[in-house]
Amino acid sequence: MRNAQAVSNIQPRRQIYRLPRAQRVADIMLTARAVFREKGYNDAVIAEIALRAGVVEGTVYRYFAGKRDLLIKVVEHWYxxxxxxxxxxxxxxxxxxxxxxxxxxxxxxxxxxxxxxxxxxxxxxxxxxxxxxxxxxxxxxxxxxxxxxxxxxxxxxxxxxxxxxxxxxxxxxxxxxxxxxxxxxxxxxxxxxxxxxxxxxxxxxxxxxxxxxAIDRGEQAIRRLEEVAERLEQASALVPEISRTIGNASC
Amino acid sequence: MRNAQAVSNIQPRRQIYRLPRAQRVADIMLTARAVFREKGYNDAVIAEIALRAGVVEGTVYRYFAGKRDLLIKVVEHWYxxxxxxxxxxxxxxxxxxxxxxxxxxxxxxxxxxxxxxxxxxxxxxxxxxxxxxxxxxxxxxxxxxxxxxxxxxxxxxxxxxxxxxxxxxxxxxxxxxxxxxxxxxxxxxxxxxxxxxxxxxxxxxxxxxxxxxAIDRGEQAIRRLEEVAERLEQASALVPEISRTIGNASC
DNA sequence: AAAATTAATGAGCCTCCCTCATCATGTCCA
DNA sequence: TGGACATGATGAGGGAGGCTCATTAATTTT
CATH class of the missing domain: 1.10.357.10 (Tetracycline Repressor, domain 2)
Known part of the structure; x- marks a missing residue:
């Protein structure tokens, strides 16, 4: 323990890093996403999000109107x-x-x-x-x-x-x-x-x-044929020999 | 205001009515149902449920393990x-x-x-x-x-x-x-x-x-197309590019 | 009527969400 | 280069609400 601390019992504030707004917001949102994912909404605690994002609780509230707003922003971003x-x-x-x-x-x-x-x-x-x-x-x-x-x-x-x-x-x-x-x-x-x-x-x-x-077994057969045709068409585009031979079958 | 109150500033405890367990539980659940209905789970406050049920907050916790338990009991009863x-x-x-x-x-x-x-x-x-x-x-x-x-x-x-x-x-x-x-x-x-x-x-x-x-004329055509599909699929398996691209048929 | 039982109380603890006065840092301009 | 300014960041503290528990009191039992 350093002397100044021991004597005065005043914790020196740790170095404060100021980030541009966009960067801070992005950091907090990414951390919040992780915490929400792990804990769910109710069990997620803002204090933990702040801690893991390397800021203090109040900072979260500087950029988000509240816990709910944070959730919404996080989900929107993901979506x-x-x-x-x-x-x-x-x-x-x-x-x-x-x-x-x-x-x-x-x-x-x-x-x-x-x-x-x-x-x-x-x-x-x-x-x-x-x-x-x-x-x-x-x-x-x-x-x-x-x-x-x-x-x-x-x-x-x-x-x-x-x-x-x-x-x-x-x-x-x-x-x-x-x-x-x-x-x-x-x-x-x-x-x-x-x-x-x-x-x-x-x-x-x-x-x-x-x-x-289209009914009964015809139904299934047609569906299956559609699928086969679909895959063959997609695949054939990748193989020069085939696409030259078949041409475009999809019309 | 009565004298005793004014002088001693001690609120006399109101008359306490002791009800049989079953009755109290039923009262609280009915009140809780109403409050949950009005406010939803999060906005419902135990203190209000207690007040409207004519008991004090601690009494609710005597009969229900917690807010969530109360919700469950209420819903079960209704269901x-x-x-x-x-x-x-x-x-x-x-x-x-x-x-x-x-x-x-x-x-x-x-x-x-x-x-x-x-x-x-x-x-x-x-x-x-x-x-x-x-x-x-x-x-x-x-x-x-x-x-x-x-x-x-x-x-x-x-x-x-x-x-x-x-x-x-x-x-x-x-x-x-x-x-x-x-x-x-x-x-x-x-x-x-x-x-x-x-x-x-x-x-x-x-x-x-x-x-x-199945319809008659569809039948024959489908059978023939099925055979074609079968042959094409087998053939495509021989072309590395295609089989790598297509992979499993189901996705 | 005393003892035992158990319903009921309510002060107060604890955890969180959220606010705000204050401080620190980076930037701009003379 | 240094002072003014804008704004990022802090952290103590307020307040709400869930929940606990030592204490009190009504009821029953002996």
Whole structure:
């Protein structure tokens, strides 16, 4: 122990590093993300976030209006990362069944990859009264609308029967997914995004498809053929010999 | 003001009424139900519950292990009331479609009649780590199993196609319902249990029902295409670039 | 009527969220 | 180069609310 401390009992303030606002905010948000992930919202303590971010509690409140605001910002940031290049991926997929299946699989995979973060969204963020004002709400809306656009297209083309309220389709897809992963989010067991996506897509597709169009074993066979064609098309683009031979089959 | 008070400044303890344990517990739970309904879990304050129940804060903790325990007991009590004579009602309904529709409608109606209580269950109770130990969890399980029994019966009789994982059916029905009523629970707008039940039942039923026999001319074409797909897939396995790219067929 | 039992009390502890007066540091300009 | 200024950062402390426990008092038992 140094002499000055021992005598005067005054703790010298540690060296203070002043960071530009943006940097400090980023630091705190990254730390907060980790702590929220580990502890959940209620058990996360601002003091710990501050400590691990290398600042004092008051500093957190300088940049965030409160604990709840911090949560919202953290989730928004994460969510925006997630949504990058969704559209580009979907763009390469053909056929209503495949596109629907992709959207569902994708959603399941995000949850599978970061359950703790999704817990925050489902359990904490969405319960709050201010959820509608959140950017997550709006981003989510856009995201689900992309799925509904697929359904709408299929209705327009006659593949799906008409007169189905889109809202209900959305609720059954995303509600079904959520309900499906509840146990996993509670840490009970695992699930396979692939199998689950197959099961959900199967029921939804059959529930919407125009009867008499493609039925029974024809249904399955056609779906499988679509998938094969899809994969072969994508793959063939990579192999000069094949693409020269086959040409573009997708038209 | 009475003299004794003015002089000694000692508040005489008000008359204490000692109630039998069961009575006190019932009183507190009923008050707690009201306060939780009005304020939600987080904004409900034990002191207020105690005050309105005519006891002091410590008394609440004499009968309940904590705030969370109180919530659980309150919800369990309410849930058990709800479930009375479900079976009897279902008994009088014939036909798979009608029975499914009844179960869905019933669920929607419960939510429609007591949104505040359902908010507690969906937003608070079910988020907690101890949900699985709850009686609500078990009661809910039994309840949804009744729906699955209807589906199973229909599969056995051949009305529904086989091989559908029951768990997914359950998730889509109850998840779909929940997602559907989210906005309503947040106090945004209303919904019609009848119309919603029709829409959900419609998709589920069609998603599960056994389709008619395959069409004649489709049959041959499909068989031929299947063979082609088979050969192409096998051939593609011989081209390293493709098999590396495609990988597992299921994603 | 004394003893035993147990319902009920309420002061007060503890943990957190959050505020704010104060201090420190980096920047700009004379 | 040094003083003024803007703003990053501090940390003690206020306040709310969940929860404890030693004490008091009503009721029952002996």
């Amino acid at each position: 925006e990362e997630m949504l990058t290049d969704y559209d580009r991926q979907l763009h390469g997929i053909r056929g209503t069944w495949n596109r629907l299946r992709f959207m569902i699989w994708r959603h399941l995979t995000v949850i599978h990859n970061d359950p703790a973060m999704c817990r925050l969204i489902f359990n904490e963020l969405r319960s709050g009264a201010e959820y509608r004002e959140t950017a997550v709400f709006e981003l989510n809306r856009e995201y689900t609308n992309r799925t509904l656009a697929i359904v709408q297209d299929a209705m327009d083309s006659g593949e799906f029967r008409g007169g189905i309220p889109l809202r209900i389709v959305r609720d059954m897809i995303y509600g079904g997914v959520e309900h499906h992963i509840w146990a996993f989010l509670r840490g009970e067991g695992d699930f396979s995004p692939e199998e689950s996506a197959d099961g959900i897509t199967d029921i939804i597709y059959r529930g919407l498809v125009r009867p008499g169009a | 058990e009331e709800m479930l009375t004579d479900y079976d009897r009602q279902l008994h009088g309904i014939r036909g798979t479609w009608n029975r499914l529709r009844f179960m869905i409608w019933r669920h929607l109606t419960v939510i429609h009649n007591d949104p505040a209580m359902c908010r507690l269950i969906f937003n608070e109770l079910r988020s907690g780590a101890e949900y699985r130990e709850t009686a609500v969890f078990e009661l809910n399980r039994e309840y949804t199993n009744r729906t699955l029994a209807i589906v199973q019966d229909a599969m056995d009789s051949g009305e529904f196609r086989g091989g559908i994982p029951l768990r997914i059916v359950r998730d889509m029905i109850y998840g779909g319902v929940e997602h559907h009523i989210w906005a309503f629970l947040r106090g945004e707008g209303d919904f019609s249990p009848e119309e919603s039940a029709d829409g959900i039942t419609d998709i589920i039923y069609r998603g599960l029902v056994r389709p008619g026999a």
